[in-house]
Structures are given as structure tokens and as C-alpha cells.
Amino acid sequence: MSHFTPEHHQFRRVVREFVEQEINPHVEEWEAAQMMPLHDVFGKMGELGFLGLEYEPEYGGGGADHFFTVVFAEEIGRADHGGIGMATGVQVDMATPSLAKFGTPEQKERFLAPALRGEMVTSIAVTEPDAGSDVAAIRTRAVRDGDEWVINGSKMYITNALQADWMCLLARTSEEGGYEGMSQIIVPTDVPGFEVSRKLDKLGMRASDTGLLTFTDMRVPVENTLGTEGMGFQQQMAQFVIERMWANYSSVGGAERAIRRTADYLRERQVFGKPLIKQQYIQFKLAELTAEVEALKQLNYATAASYQRGGDPTRLATISKWKAGKVTREVADWVLQFHGGIGYMEETWTARYLRDNRLISIGGGADEVMLQVLARMDGLA
Amino acid sequence: MKVAVCVKQIPDPASDYSLDPATHNLVRPAEQVLDDTDRYGVEMALQIAEQHEGSVTLVSMGPSGNLQGIRQALAMGADKAVLVDDEELKGSDSLTTAKVLAAAIAREEYDLVIAGTESTDGYSGIVPQQVAALLGIPSLTYATQVDTDGSSVSIRRQTAAGYDEVSASTPVLVSVTAGVVEPRYPTFKGIMQAKQKPVDTVTAGDLGVEASPGQAIRSVQPAPAREAGEKVVDEGEAHLQVVAALEQAKVV
Numbered sequence: 176m177s178h179f180t181p182e183h184h185q186f187r188r189v190v191r192e193f194v195e196q197e198i199n200p201h202v203e204e205w206e207a208a209q210m211m212p213l214h215d216v217f218g219k220m221g222e223l224g225f226l227g228l229e230y231e232p233e234y235g236g237g238g239a240d241h242f243f244t245v246v247f248a249e250e251i252g253r254a255d256h257g258g259i260g261m262a263t264g265v266q267v268d269m270a271t272p273s274l275a276k277f278g279t280p281e282q283k284e285r286f287l288a289p290a291l292r293g294e295m296v297t298s299i300a301v302t303e304p305d306a307g308s309d310v311a312a313i314r315t316r317a318v319r320d321g322d323e324w325v326i327n328g329s330k331m332y333i334t335n336a337l338q339a340d341w342m343c344l345l346a347r348t349s350e351e352g353g354y355e356g357m358s359q360i361i362v363p364t365d366v367p368g369f370e371v372s373r374k375l376d377k378l379g380m381r382a383s384d385t386g387l388l389t390f391t392d393m394r395v396p397v398e399n400t401l402g403t404e405g406m407g408f409q410q411q412m413a414q415f416v417i418e419r420m421w422a423n424y425s426s427v428g429g430a431e432r433a434i435r436r437t438a439d440y441l442r443e444r445q446v447f448g449k450p451l452i453k454q455q456y457i458q459f460k461l462a463e464l465t466a467e468v469e470a471l472k473q474l475n476y477a478t479a480a481s482y483q484r485g486g487d488p489t490r491l492a493t494i495s496k497w498k499a500g501k502v503t504r505e506v507a508d509w510v511l512q513f514h515g516g517i518g519y520m521e522e523t524w525t526a527r528y529l530r531d532n533r534l535i536s537i538g539g540g541a542d543e544v545m546l547q548v549l550a551r552m553d554g555l556a
Numbered sequence: 557m558k559v560a561v562c563v564k565q566i567p568d569p570a571s572d573y574s575l576d577p578a579t580h581n582l583v584r585p586a587e588q589v590l591d592d593t594d595r596y597g598v599e600m601a602l603q604i605a606e607q608h609e610g611s612v613t614l615v616s617m618g619p620s621g622n623l624q625g626i627r628q629a630l631a632m633g634a635d636k637a638v639l640v641d642d643e644e645l646k647g648s649d650s651l652t653t654a655k656v657l658a659a660a661i662a663r664e665e666y667d668l669v670i671a672g673t674e675s676t677d678g679y680s681g682i683v684p685q686q687v688a689a690l691l692g693i694p695s696l697t698y699a700t701q702v703d704t705d706g707s708s709v710s711i712r713r714q715t716a717a718g719y720d721e722v723s724a725s726t727p728v729l730v731s732v733t734a735g736v737v738e739p740r741y742p743t744f745k746g747i748m749q750a751k752q753k754p755v756d757t758v759t760a761g762d763l764g765v766e767a768s769p770g771q772a773i774r775s776v777q778p779a780p781a782r783e784a785g786e787k788v789v790d791e792g793e794a795h796l797q798v799v800a801a802l803e804q805a806k807v808v
Contacts, residue, residue, distance in 0.1 A: 181622060185631055185747045188589070193741060224744030237744045 178242045178476055186243060190225070190250035194259075202255040205382035206527070209374075213262055213296045213338045221293025226267050230275055234283050235291040241483040244268070245424050245475065252428030255524065257531030258383035260425040261538075265334045266290065268421040269539075270297035270343045273359055273414045277402030286341055286361055298339035299418075300330040300362070300388060301411060307332075308544040310345070310408065311353050315390065317346040317360060319397065324348070324360060326368070326393040332538075336371055336386025339364050345411050348404055357407035361399040368393030379530030416489050418539050419496040420482070423475050426499040426535055430468045430506045433528055434461060437510040457513060464509060467502045471495060490552050497545035500536030507532045557610035557706050557726075559601040560661045561634065562671035562687065563594040565618055565625030569676060580773035581647040582677060584618065590625040593672035595632070595739035596732050600702055601670045602633045603737060608706045610667070611635045615660045617645065617653055620757055630750035631742035638664070642759040644767035650678070652770040654686030659763035662691060668709060669729040673698060688729035695729040696722050700736055 197219055205211045220226050221235075228243045230236025237243070244267070251260045274287050289295040306312035315328025326346055333342070342362045349356035362369065373387040402410050438461060441452035451457060478491040511518040511525040518525040536542045550556040565588035567573050574583045590598075601612045614629050614637035626637050638660050645656065661669055669691070674681035688695030699711035700719060710723030714733055742750070760767035786801070788794045802808045 181624060181627065182747050182751060184587075184624065185627060185742065185750070186744060188628070189631075189741050189747070222743070223741055228744065237748070239744065239748075243744070 178480060179246070183242055183246050187246045187250055189223070190247055191253065193220075193223070193225075194250060194254045198259050199255045202259075202382065205258065206256060209376075209381050210337070210384050211258060211262065211382045213335060214294070216259070217263075217266060217293030217296060219293070220263070221291060226263075226293055227291030228267070230271075230287070230291055231283075234275075234288040236275075241479050244421070245479050248421050248424035249428035252425030253432045254429075256380075256382055256527055257429065257534070258380045260429070261380055261534075262335055262383050264418065264421040264425065265299055266297050269414065269418040270299040272417050273343060273401050273410050274361065276413075277359070277410060282361065282399070282401070289340075295340040296335055296338045298333055298335045298342040298364075299414075300333050300342040300344040302331050302333070304329060304331045304387075308541050310411065313345060313347065313357070315344070315346045317348045317358065317395075319348070320394075322397050323394045324397055324400075326360075326362070326390045326395060328390050329372075330388040330390075332375065333386050333388055334383055336388060337374060337384040343401070343414075345407050348400075348407070351405075354408045356405055357411075358404045359401040359407040359410050360395055361401060362393070362395050363399075366393055366395055378533060379527065380534055381530075415540065416492050419492045420475070420478060420488065422535060422539050423471070423478070423492065423495045423499045426503045426532070427468060427472045427475060429528070429532065430464075430471075430503055433506055433510045433525075434464055434468065436524070437461070437513055441513060451513070460509060460513075464502075464506050467505065471498050471502050474498060490549070493540075493545050493548045493552070496540060497542050497549070500542050500545075503532040503535050557604060557608035557667045557704070558613070558665050559605050559610055559668045559670060560613045560615050560664055560666040561594070561597050561601045561629075562657055562661075562669070562684070563598065563614050563616050563626070563629050564591045564675050564677075565589065565616065565621060565623075566591045566675065566677045575776060579647055580776045584621065586621040588619075588621045588625045590628040591672065591676050593674070593676055593734055594629070596734050596736050597670040597672050598629045598632050598634060599737045599739040600730075600732050601668075602740070604668065604702070604704060608704070613638065613664050613666070615657055615664070616640070617648070617656050617660075619646075623755060626755060627747075627750045628742065630753045630755075631746040632740055633742075633746060634753075636754045636756070638756045638758065640760060640763065641757050642761075642767050645760055645769060647771065647773065648769040649771040650680040650683050651686055652768065654683050654690055656760060656763065656765050657683070658687045658690035659765045660758070661687070663763070667706075667726040667728075668704070669693070669727070671729065671731045673731050673733055684729060684731040691727075691729070693727045693729055694724040695731065696724055697731045699730050699732045702730055702732065702736060 224237050227236035228239040232238045251263050271290055290297050303313050317324040317326045344360045344362045345357055347356055348358040368391045370389045371386040372389040375385040377385055442450050444451045474495040478488050478495055481491060482488040507529040511529050514525050517523050567585055568589045576583055605612045612634040614634050617640040620639055620641045640656050640660055671684040685695050696711045698714040700714045701712040703710050708723055708725045709728050711730060712719040713722050788797050
């Protein structure tokens with residue numbers, strides 16, 4: 176049974192055209208500048224309803240089914256660089272789901288609605304210099320002073336950090352250790368004590384700005400707390416699962432396009448008097464990669480279908496996140512290899528594709544963490 | 557202001573096509589797209605309808621398929637569509653096409669008819685003028701700019717030398733060039749609303765038009781392979797040869 180209606184196909188065509196006309200022509204400039212004008216790009220996406228697909232119409236969302244998000248992520252994944260996919264993923268599926276699920280009407284009016292319109296850029300602030308996949312090790316602390324939280328600490332590898340208008344922060348709000356006593360707090364980035372102390376220089380995803388943040392006696396109203404105080408870790412874990420699904424979907428779009436572009440190149444490229452694609456070894460390798468990507472895609476669709484039915488997508492999303500990292504690294508390596516010398520040149524798309532996709536196995540929960548989650552879920556640990 | 561727009565669903569130009577071995581007509585898959593050149597007409601119509609509190613009706617002829625091309629134009633914002641889908645009209649020549657479109661338009665209330673200059677799959681380039689003649693209204697063609705106060709329409713008509721300014725009172729037909737306006741992207745909301753919008757599918761008989769294609773294709777030959785161009789080696793005089801070649805091609 177197909178998960179896609181004619182409306183999904185229409186939407187796919189629109190997003191594909193948007194990427195080709197509004198994103199790709201700017202990629203070289205954005206990569207060189209190590210920055211994208213997110214308010215501008217998100218503003219355009221917001222007008223078209225891209226940023227609020229599944230969110231409540233009351234706050235400007237589309238009330239769409241989850242497969243519209245699948246289509247959106249797959250198509251953004253086809254862009255000429257990974258940065259826009261990551262920045263958009265943060266906006267729609269990483270920083271905002273907890274707010275939509277646990278936020279009060281006032282919080283949603285103030286922070287969600289402008290994010291869905293693309294007027295506010297958002298960020299998710301969980302990882303710290305000493306706590307990445309091990310979220311329970313975070314140290315950023317919010318101490319209550321009257322109606323305000325006074326927050327001290329730092330956050331690392333924060334996507335959209337330099338442009339964000341607000342962040343969904345995870346901080347310790349009580350003395351309990353481990354998974355207890357954390358809360359999610361919406362932090363407007365114009366509050367005193369908020370500082371981007373360093374813009375980080377990355378191997379790939381270069382157009383996407385990433386920062387190290389420092390909070391020094393940063394004051395945020397207690398009313399900005401999301402959901403239940405002390406339940407931040409549990410709320411964030413649910414948000415992480417949705418984040419992973421986005422990464423998995425967009426990986427497929429990028430990998431499919433990479434294989435197709437490479438096959439097109441190999442049809443043109445003459446070696447020893449015939450097109451390179453006539454080599455059986457190359458045909459088989461491209462077929463293998465195609466099979467891997469298709470397997471990932473079908474796993475994604477199974478995850479999406481389960482999520483849509485209201486099931487817990489954690490196990491399938493975990494497996495496909497691990498698989499997405501493996502598959503994209505393999506695809507990126509082989510498409511560069513089959514381009515030969517020119518594939519290693521920065522001017523060829525394969526170089527950036529390799530750099531950008533190396534992140535999938537690390538960001539949003541490293542491969543090893545995915546395996547740990549799966550081992551625990553299946554009683555192997 | 558009531559605007560009728562001629563649009564066409566065509567096979568996706570990005571995918572392979574085939575010809576029917578018996579009739580030599582283009583095989584039209586169920587999945588078709590809105591002809592790219594029609595998006596300019598739809599956008600123009602929407603802008604005019606928005607400025608003059610009007611409505612936009614799409615008029616089309618061809619196999620319905622799954623209506624994706626029509627829905628695309630509805631998703632941009634058009635209000636409804638009339639589609640003439642008749643097996644007997646397959647492979648119609650431009651005059652038959654014009655008769656059918658004119659009959660479909662005549663059933664609607666309209667002040668303005670907009671069409672692209674030519675379709676991407678047919679390329680006859682004469683259907684808009686024929687439609688206007690059959691409707692008995694003036695036609696303003698090759699518009700690169702369109703202005704209207706609601707009762708008359710003036711355009712810049714593209715010419716080899718620049719443009720002419722021409723105008724006519726409504727009702728009038730305008731054919732627009734690609735680039736007359738920038739077509740909008742359908743919004744997510746527009747896409748979802750499009751499936752609820754009325755699409756009236758009729759046959760030639762319903763319109764009182766004789767369903768006969770008016771032409772038959774006897775044979776089709778592949779276009780000759782492109783020959784290599786002439787190479788000019790620059791020994792100080794190449795620019796003269798290039799200019800001479802351009803003059804011969806009547807480009808300069």
C-alpha cells in the first residue's frame with residue numbers, strides 16, 4: 176500500500192522546485208560564508224506552509240499527516256549541501272516538537288507560531304562540552320529566584336546558534352542526579368547573560384552556523400518552562416526520536432540523488448574507449464548502494480507509518496538512524512571514488528557530500544548510542 | 557473580473573516519452589504535469605483576479621489521467637476547472653483544439669481569456685488566436701506585461717525590435733509569454749484545498765462540438781543527428797569570421 180496520495184506528490188514537486196530555485200543557486204555563497212540567511216529562507220518556507228506541516232492549524236500549522244514531513248525531509252535532503260536540511264530539521268523537528276506537545280497556549284502563541292511562520296529561528300540546546308549522547312551528564316543548572324530561573328553553564332555544537340531567536344534548553348533544575356531533575360526551558364536569545372562564545376569551524380555542513388554557548392547568570396522567566404518541571408529528560412528523549420526520523424528521511428533524498436548523479440556522470444565518462452558505467456563492477460556496486468538506500472527508505476516508511484498510527488517509533492527510528500549513518504557514508508565514499516580525481520576536488524559536489532554526510536553517524540545520537548539503545552530495548556545488554 | 561485560463565496537462569518533460577506505433581500520437585501517461593508555460597498564464601490570471609475581485613476558471617482539453625496537472629493549477633489558487641476529455645479528440649489539430657476550448661469557454665462567464673503562447677508538447681503556437689476568433693473577441697498576443705482597469709486590457713506585445721503597446725476592451729483574449737510574471741509556488745494549504753475544488757469533466761458532445769481530430773499523422777521520422785559546428789581558429793582575424801557567421805544566422 177502506498178503511503179502517498181496525489182497531494183503528497185504535488186507537495187514533493189513544489190519542494191523540489193523550491194530547493195532547485197531558492198536553495199541551490201545560493202549554496203556556493205553560503206558555504207563560503209559559513210552562514211545562511213535563515214530568517215530569509217525560513218520566511219519563504221513559512222509562507223508556503225513548509226515549517227508547520229504537522230502542527231496545529233491554530234498556531235499556523237497545516238494539520239498534515241506525517242508523510243508530508245517524510246516528503247519534505249527527503250526533498251530538502253536533495254539540496255546541493257546538507258546544511259539547509261540540518262537547519263530546517265532543527266526548526267521543524269528538533270526545537271519545536273516539545274513546545275507543540277507540552278507548551279501552554281501562551282507559550283505556543285509567543286514562540287511556536289512565529290517559528291512556523293519562519294519569522295523566528297530556533298535552536299535546540301542539549302549537548303554540552305562534557306555531555307553529548309550521554310544526556311544525563313549535563314551540568315547546565317537553572318536555579319529559581321522568585322519568578323525567574325538563573326541559568327549558568329554552557330552548550331556545545333548548537334546548530335543555528337548565531338541566528339536563533341529562541342532555544343529549547345535542557346537544564347538541571349534540582350539537585351537530583353542522573354535522569355531526574357531536568358527541565359526544558361524556552362530561552363529567548365536576547366536575554367542578558369546569553370552569549371555565543373565561539374562560532375565553530377566544522378569539517379562539513381559548513382553553511383550551517385554552529386556555536387558554543389555560555390550562560391552567565393542568565394535570567395529567564397519560570398513561565399518559560401515547558402511541560403512538567405523535572406521531566407525535561409523524558410520530554411527531550413521523545414523529541415530526540417523525532418529528530419532522528421528527520422535525519423533518516425533526508426538521508427534517503429540525498430543518497431538517491433547522489434547515486435543518480437553519479438550514474439549520469441559515468442554514462443558520459445569514457446575510459447578505455449567506453450563509458451565507465453559499462454564496467455560490470457561499477458554497475459553492481461551502484462546496484463548494491465541502490466539496494467541499501469531502498470532498504471533504508473522502506474525502513475523509514477515503516478517507522479513513519481508506525482508513528483502515524485500513534486505507536487512508539489523509538490526502536491525502528493533507532494535502527495534506521497544507525498542504518499542511515501552507515502548507508503550515507505558508504506554512498507558518499509563510493510560516489511567520490513567513481514568520480515576519480517575530479518571527485519576529490521572541492522569544485523565537485525562529491526567532496527562536499529562526503530564531508531556533510533559524515534555527520535549522520537555522529538549527530539542526533541552517534542551510531543554506538545543507537546546500538547546501545549537497541550541492545551537495551553531488545554534485552555541484549 | 558472573471559478570467560478563464562487555457563491550460564494543458566502534458567507528460568513530465570523530465571521523463572521519457574513514447575509515440576503510439578499506430579497513430580504516432582504522443583502516449584499520455586496517467587501522471588501528467590501542468591505545462592510549464594501555462595504557469596505564467598495562471599499566475600497572471602490570479603493576480604488580475606486578486607486585484608479586481610474576480611475568479612479564475614481553468615479550461616483544458618486532453619486525457620484527465622489523475623488530474624495532477626489541473627490540480628497543480630488549482631493549488632496555485634484557481635477556483636475551478638473545466639476539462640474536455642474525449643477519446644475521439646486524441647491527436648486533434650490546432651483548429652479542433654481551438655473549437656473545443658472556445659466552446660468550453662463560451663459556457664462560462666468571462667471578461668478575459670488568458671493563454672500561454674504555445675504548449676510545450678504541441679508547439680503550434682496558433683491556438684490562442686483561433687480561440688479568440690471563434691469567440692469573436694479581440695486577441696492581444698505575446699504579452700510581456702499586462703495591465704487592466706477591469707474594463708479594458710493593455711499589454712506590451714513583444715516584437716523583434718522591442719515591444720508594441722496594444723489594448724482592447726473586454727472581453728478579450730491575451731496570450732502571455734514566459735516571464736510575464738513570476739509564477740507562485742503552490743502552498744501546502746493550496747495543495748490540500750485543490751482536491752476539494754470542482755473539476756467539471758465533459759466530452760466534445762456535451763459542448764456541441766464535432767469530435768474529430770482534423771488531422772492524421774502518416775509517419776514520423778527521427779530528427780537528423782546534429783552535425784558538428786564549424787571551428788574557427790583564431791589567427792588574429794577570428795572575430796571577423798564570428799561576426800560574419802552571426803550575420804549569416806541573422807542573429808546580429
